[in-house]
Amino acid sequence: MNSSASENSAARVRRVHRYTWWMVMPTAPIYCLLAIVNLVHGRVTGLYNNVELVVLLAVVLAIAVEGTRACGMIMRGMGAGIPEPVRITTDFTASLVVLGYVTTREIPAFLLFTLLPALFAAAIVTGSRREHRWWMGCGCTVLTAGVASASVVATGNEEFVPVTVGYATFLVAMTVFMLLVQGWIWDVVCELDRARGTEAELAVARERLRFASELHDVQGHHLQVIALKGELTERMIDSDADAARAQAAEIAETARRALRETREVVHGYRRSDLSTELNNAVRILRAASIETTVEGSSTSVPPPLQPLFAAMVREGTTNILRHSGARRCELRIDDTDGISVTLCNDGAGNGSEHDAGSGIAGLRDRFDPMHGSLTAERRGEWFELVGHAPAPGEG
Incomplete structure (x- = not known):
């Protein structure tokens, strides 16, 4: 108000x-x-x-x-x-x-x-x-x-x-x-x-929660990427100086992107794009030596749902890098019954995202207003993060 x-x-x-x-x-x-x-x-x-x-x-x-x-x-x-x-x-x-x-x-x-x-x-x-x-x-x-x-x-x-x-x-x-x-x-x-x-107080509280969630997404993801690339640079600096410099350049670019997106969060006009987040996820996971495949197209996700699933992919990628010892990761997009996005990895046996902290809870809070759902569960050695939401107009 x-x-x-x-x-x-x-x-x-x-x-x-x-x-x-x-x-x-x-x-x-x-x-x-x-x-x-x-x-x-x-x-x-x-x-x-x-x-x-x-x-x-x-x-x-x-x-x-x-x-x-x-x-x-x-x-x-x-x-x-x-x-x-x-x-x-x-x-x-x-x-x-x-x-x-x-x-x-x-x-x-x-x-x-x-x-x-x-x-x-x-x-x-x-x-x-x-x-x-x-x-x-x-x-x-x-x-x-x-x-x-x-x-x-x-x-x-x-x-x-x-x-x-x-x-x-x-x-x-x-x-x-x-x-x-x-x-x-x-x-x-x-x-x-x-x-x-x-x-009015609830509106302020909701805005604070939204801001905290956005900031968590941006900072958590980019800081995890910077930490990963920093480790790669440290290992490469003696054996492959050119590759180490390339990683260092990416670290600087990631830091600048984090700064830019943080400013966008503060000014309230940041809007995530699922295609961009998918490309970032694939690039970062492969840089961490995690074999990554994508099934489906991000263009099948309606624009109103793009920020929602983009946040899910970003949070899931961050948790894989932070908590699991995964070697394989699969990203699947399905639009046959509403919109479903699945992010799974084979690192559940090493203590995966089921203990990932407040990020998953924050994602569930975002899915609820869209009449959607978010589940995170183990399936043997695999951990699955599945988000589902009805397409706009389906209720």
């Missing part, structure tokens, strides 16, 4: 956060403002005296502060827990007391004051674990409707109880649902943002 896409994604997350914040956080102040307007109107009409008004206003203002804190709990996401359960239970209880008191003075007031306990109910439900949310929501709703209806009964207006229960239940359920949905949306956005970050 490039930096521009990452910045755009982060900007979208910030926009969603602002939207969710403005939908959730002002809820408590707005509900409490409506309640304060109702209380002031009640004082004007003579429902409350000055002492009652002051006490009720103080309690409602405290509920506004605590309700805003409860909305902040909702912004933490679903199932984040209830950090201070005693405190929020006290807040919920205080809002029920205010609801009951004002309903005994003015029955229609319960329509506004039911919203206050609904705020804390939403915070409790959002913070609860999934298996407890339904029961917490039902419990808070029943308590709120019960307090409102009991207050109506206390006024001697039992005929209004069904309406009170119905409206109280609806208002609490609506408030809990509205805030719960907002919390869920924010939770989903945060989860997607974390997944995006994880995807």
Whole structure:
């Protein structure tokens, strides 16, 4: 993921956060403002005296502060827990007391004051674990409707109880649902943002693995060739100076090629060619006195699979030079059922590639995304490295 896409994604997350914040956080102040307007109107009409008004206003203002804190709990996401359960239970209880008191003075007031306990109910439900949310929501709703209806009964207006229960239940359920949905949306956005970050980290890790594998292929192969030719040069220097000089020249050329290919790996535009790797393998193995034959043509391998099988041939050749005492090597290319390339040698009895280290494992990691397979096994005195991949379009 490039930096521009990452910045755009982060900007979208910030926009969603602002939207969710403005939908959730002002809820408590707005509900409490409506309640304060109702209380002031009640004082004007003579429902409350000055002492009652002051006490009720103080309690409602405290509920506004605590309700805003409860909305902040909702912004933490679903199932984040209830950090201070005693405190929020006290807040919920205080809002029920205010609801009951004002309903005994003015029955229609319960329509506004039911919203206050609904705020804390939403915070409790959002913070609860999934298996407890339904029961917490039902419990808070029943308590709120019960307090409102009991207050109506206390006024001697039992005929209004069904309406009170119905409206109280609806208002609490609506408030809990509205805030719960907002919390869920924010939770989903945060989860997607974390997944995006994880995807970006995985992309970096995959690129590092690819780079390490490419570097292993280039450096391991060329260093093994340089070591082999260095030994040949050392043996020839006294008996055949011209041949020794030719080998020394090849060592220098191999070193330059290794440097060039390493730079290509670093800059990310190196692309292996199977034909080139086959020619290099035959030349190097024969220089090591290993009889080498090739069956099939590299042109039968589709271009998308050329780098894959080129890496396999390069790794197999390096392992033969490094680990085996082979005298014969066979390279076979078969395109009758997908594409198969086989590299086998008769050096298995001397401890061949079955212990070759991370190179074979790295090759398997390359074959997997192409829906291919790589096997390395002994067959008597022979060791076989077989790579297979379906031709593009075959799946």
